[in-house]
Amino acid sequence: MRIVKLSQESRQNLLENLLKRSPGNYGQYQDTVQEIVDRVKTEGDKALFELTAKFDWDGISKENVKVTEEEVREAYDTIDPALTETIRKSLKNIRDYHEKQKQYSWFDTTPEGTMLGQKVTPLASAGVYVPGGKAVYPSSVLMNIVPAKIAGVDHVVMCTPCNKEGKVNPAVLVAAKEAGADEVYKVGGAQAIAAMAFGTESIPKVDKITGPGNIFVALAKKAVSGFVSIDSIAGPSEILVLADETANPRYVAADLLSQAEHDEMASAILVTTSMELAEKVSAEVDGFVAVLSRKEIIQKSLDNYGYILVADSLDDAIETVNMIASEHLEIVTKNPFEAMMKVRNAGAIFLGEYSSEPLGDYFAGPNHILPTNGTARFFSPVSVDDFVKKSSIIYYSREALEKVHKDIEYFAKAEQLTAHANSIAVRFEQKED
Amino acid sequence: MRIVKLSQESRQNLLENLLKRSPGNYGQYQDTVQEIVDRVKTEGDKALFELTAKFDWDGISKENVKVTEEEVREAYDTIDPALTETIRKSLKNIRDYHEKQKQYSWFDTTPEGTMLGQKVTPLASAGVYVPGGKAVYPSSVLMNIVPAKIAGVDHVVMCTPCNKEGKVNPAVLVAAKEAGADEVYKVGGAQAIAAMAFGTESIPKVDKITGPGNIFVALAKKAVSGFVSIDSIAGPSEILVLADETANPRYVAADLLSQAEHDEMASAILVTTSMELAEKVSAEVDGFVAVLSRKEIIQKSLDNYGYILVADSLDDAIETVNMIASEHLEIVTKNPFEAMMKVRNAGAIFLGEYSSEPLGDYFAGPNHILPTNGTARFFSPVSVDDFVKKSSIIYYSREALEKVHKDIEYFAKAEQLTAHANSIAVRFEQKED
Structure with missing residues (x-):
């Protein structure tokens, strides 16, 4: 060295x-990826299956895109049982750690009749992307699914490309099952990301997409960001x-x-x-x-x-x-x-x-999906935080609002937002007559 | 209705x-914005000042881009002192609420000699964008700056366009000063976002950019996302x-x-x-x-x-x-x-x-910068969380690693990552001879 x-x-x-x-320098493929994303968004399954047939498996159809229980059982029979055991030991540690990341809703009150707080709600659904190809990482499957499940996400789907025979890597399938994935779909690439972002007839739309992938997957995630939440581009x-x-x-x-x-x-x-x-x-x-x-x-x-x-x-x-x-x-x-x-x-x-x-x-x-390329300056490891969102909670009694209503009206008027001021004033109009 | x-x-x-x-449908301006971002990234101040001269104020230069203490004093003298008072009352409540959002580093140990945890560190710097034009919202200035400051961000800069005479709205300046902005720059639009993302001779590069803006600002934030962290596009x-x-x-x-x-x-x-x-x-x-x-x-x-x-x-x-x-x-x-x-x-x-x-x-x-357009399904209000990042902490003693080293080596080999396995095995090679 x-x-x-x-x-x-x-x-x-x-x-x-x-x-x-x-990955910010991937611009040259942006148009290709945007085209794929737009096609899947408008055409749904039709585009998804055409692209999957082209890149992965020409036998793909509505009937076989979802991995069956039978295929999962086959996967368990295929891999070394020692690997299943190791996955389970590892899973226990991953779960224990992520349990500690859980955040709770909180509130704070005053006797004047105010309550302020923050309500923590799990996302309703999450989509995990798992790359295919030569580098097959069941450990990454665990690291993506566990925080979502610990956060309380109801519905965790996984997309991963299959091989030319329509098979998904068995270790990946076992890891997905052990970690608690609800469904696995045999699609990959930018088309899989678009399918999870917008939904197709076969693939449900999710609230958040996580997981690593090649340059096309990374650009697709960037393209759908805002329509759904994504993790940072690895x-x-x-x-x-x-x-x-x-x-x-x-x-x-x-x-x-x-x-x-x-x-x-x-x-x-x-x-x-x-x-x-x-x-x-x-x-x-x-x-x-x-x-x-x-x-x-x-x-x-x-x-x-x-x-x-x-x-x-x-x-x-x-x-x-x-x-x-x-x-x-x-x-x-x-x-x-x-x-x-x-x-x-x-x-x-x-x-x-x-x-x-x-x-x-x-x-x-601890999660092994971590910020890369200098982004640890501002990004964090994937965590339970990524699969919850918060809502502010605001309650004021009449008495509490009355004490401060003139300040609010004044501030709103200073910003020329008279309807804002009115919505406070209207609550005290009788008294001020 | x-x-x-x-x-x-x-x-x-x-x-x-x-x-x-x-805002995901803003595609038609994407190329224009990308061009502005690229120009500021490569040419720095030169591009920033040319664009500012074109859109905002033709007197802009390296000497006057930063708001002076004198200009801040003028702003206090210009606005109604009652507004300063109202800003201060509001600021107290905003600070009190955001204080409660603070997250702490944590760790957990076992007597076998393991320590796992999460270290919470504030971002080093943050950039707040404040739109100019007719809609001038000092309240938004408070809502952007307070969570950054409570999080412990050392350096908070603000960019906001000035008028044709080179003046920034005085209420915005007072709010920035009260909330604790370290520096204010008289630049706006996509060029201001690019300046904060990549840095120019005059404007420091920051770790995170927050704040609302028009369609050009929104697209610029999307374009620089990943090079820096951004809040969600409002x-x-x-x-x-x-x-x-x-x-x-x-x-x-x-x-x-x-x-x-x-x-x-x-x-x-x-x-x-x-x-x-x-x-x-x-x-x-x-x-x-x-x-x-x-x-x-x-x-x-x-x-x-x-x-x-x-x-x-x-x-x-x-x-x-x-x-x-x-x-x-x-x-x-x-x-x-x-x-x-x-x-x-x-x-x-x-x-x-x-x-x-x-x-x-x-x-x-509570913060008034909130997820819009259905993104409350997966995004949260701006909070102290947005201005910290986390690092996982992992410590294992020799004894603790020894108990599990074979599992780790086995898992790594199952993923064909032999150098991973080797890095564990090498620590026990004498014993295994």
């Missing part, structure tokens, strides 16, 4: 390089390790590679105060790459977006961490908790030598 | 008519009153008009179980319209999007309320609290005879 001395210039170059991967995966001289270079190297293997656009960065560690990690990386099964992807990812930055001080290093705002941040320093207190921007923070990033991907419980 | 018997068909027609107002204002025979028709009529006066696209709907109330409200509306200052706007709004729906039962009425998912909902029934329990979708819910909608616009404390 390239070792670079941290400077304003090297950091700026790195930041600009990373931002090349932004960019390529990222890991940033903040380490000092106390870190184990072999562990750090292995962790960097765990994200580099995702795809050629993934980014793996070490920021360290120790040149010695930098060199050792670089050597360990070389050793691992030679033997790992996804070595071609890893090598390209490291060449494109892999960096080891050597900083003069831990504070400089942390400042850089905050500027990069990585999806995953591991802190492997003498006092990781203290360093964490200075971190403003990161999707998930893994503390200490044994909190390796894949622990969070698969098992610990 | 037109009185319509509630039926599946009449409801469907109403819903389709309302959706015509969706459509025209809406009020829905759910009332039974116990409601005072004069109050209901006045409240409907308080939203109808906003603009010709605004919508005012009464859903009632009482034909008698329907007729009385209609008559009261006619009486008020004749004397209100904004009668032309009100009449057009009522002709376009005003309805009185008469339902057979309260349950039918509430079902319709949930389908419309109005920005503002007033419940004026015998037992408004019980009706509220059945409401799933509404931006703000006003309960009882004296909780008139403008009370929420100006004074009670």
Whole structure:
């Protein structure tokens, strides 16, 4: 891996390089995707099935688009029962963690007869997108469905493309069933997103669409945003390790590679105060790459977006961490908790030598769908919050309103909104005669 | 106002008519706006000032784009001191309410040496957009800035267009100062949104942009979404009153008009179980319209999007309320609290005879920036939540990881992610030799 001395210039170059991967730069496919979205919106199933026949399976029809109970049973029979067991263990942890995110409705009253509050209501329905293709991630199925179900969403549907024989990946089906998906549909791509956003004869319209996908899926989600709610558009995966001289270079190297293997656009960065560690990690990386099964992807990812930055001080290093705002941040320093207190921007923070990033991907419980590409500056991990919405609650008694009615009327008139003022004044007109 | 018997068909027609107002249908200006955004992104101040000179004030320059302390003092001297006092009273209530929305970081531990949690961090900066033109709303300035400040945002900037003489509305300036804006810039339109999203020589880049605006502002916010966070795109204002025979028709009529006066696209709907109330409200509306200052706007709004729906039962009425998912909902029934329990979708819910909608616009404390156009199905009022983001916190001790490491490795391998498995395995390799 390239070792670079941290400077304003090297950091700026790195930041600009990373931002090349932004899903905000996908503009060139926008018209194609908009066309697909518009077709599905107006033609419904007809367009959905034509597009699915073209890209995925030419046998698709109204009769077989929905995965049957029989197909789900087949999936359980197909996969290694040990995987079902592991999914269940992982699911328990994910559920336990997300339970703690639940927010409650609240209100506050005064004896003058006012009640103000906030009513929390789950969304009525949610749609989860799960990509097909070679990279099949049942763990992502769990991470999308659990927060929706814990939030109290009644109806969770899932869309995922099938293969040329009309089959959905069995591990994905088992994960969906275990997590509590109500229905699974064999459609994918921009057309699946449009179907969930606007509804078709076969696919129900949902309130929110979440889940990762390729560039067409990402653009389709952006196109339907506002008609439904969407999660943030995921960019390529990222890991940033903040380490000092106390870190184990072999562990750090292995962790960097765990994200580099995702795809050629993934980014793996070490920021360290120790040149010695930098060199050792670089050597360990070389050793691992030679033997790992996804070595071609890893090598390209490291060449494109892999960096080891050597900083003069831990504070400089942390400042850089905050500027990069990585999806995953591991802190492997003498006092990781203290360093964490200075971190403003990161999707998930893994503390200490044994909190390796894949622990969070698969098992610990926190959601692994995290803000990427610097958006941890303002976005949060997918959570139960994403599947509820709030309504303000306002109650004033006559006595309470009477005390303040002149102020409200005055403010409304100052904004030239006389009908606003009138709606308050009318309630006190007899008294003021 | 037109009185319509509630039926599946009449409801469907109403819903389709309302959706015509969706900001999702603004496509025709998209290219113009994208061009403005791209120009400001690449050319910075040069483009920003050229566009401002063209649309707002030809005297704009690097030296005068930022509102000075002197201009703020002038604004205080210009407006009625009573308005400053009213702003302060309102501000106190808004602050008190938003304080209660604060979320705290949390963590949970087990004696095996695991700690999981969620760290809540305020955004570093926020940009508030305030429209210029005839409709000048200092109350909206408060509603945008207060949640950001309560969340702990360090740097809150505001952009608002100035008039042909380079002056910003004084009431807006006073409200900004009172609410705690750190800087105010005299720029507006799509170019102001682009400036805050990407930064220019004069305008700092922010993490989140909120605030209403015209069609160009809305499209610009959509265009920069993902590069920064944005609030949801606001459509025209809406009020829905759910009332039974116990409601005072004069109050209901006045409240409907308080939203109808906003603009010709605004919508005012009464859903009632009482034909008698329907007729009385209609008559009261006619009486008020004749004397209100904004009668032309009100009449057009009522002709376009005003309805009185008469339902057979309260349950039918509430079902319709949930389908419309109005920005503002007033419940004026015998037992408004019980009706509220059945409401799933509404931006703000006003309960009882004296909780008139403008009370929420100006004074009670809850935010008046609310989801419009049916998006209350999935969006929430602007709140402190919008100005914080979360990071997951994950810590496992060696002992804790050791207990589960085989499950994690197994799951990773099942997803063909061998480098993920390796990053766990490497931590136990000596023991397993």
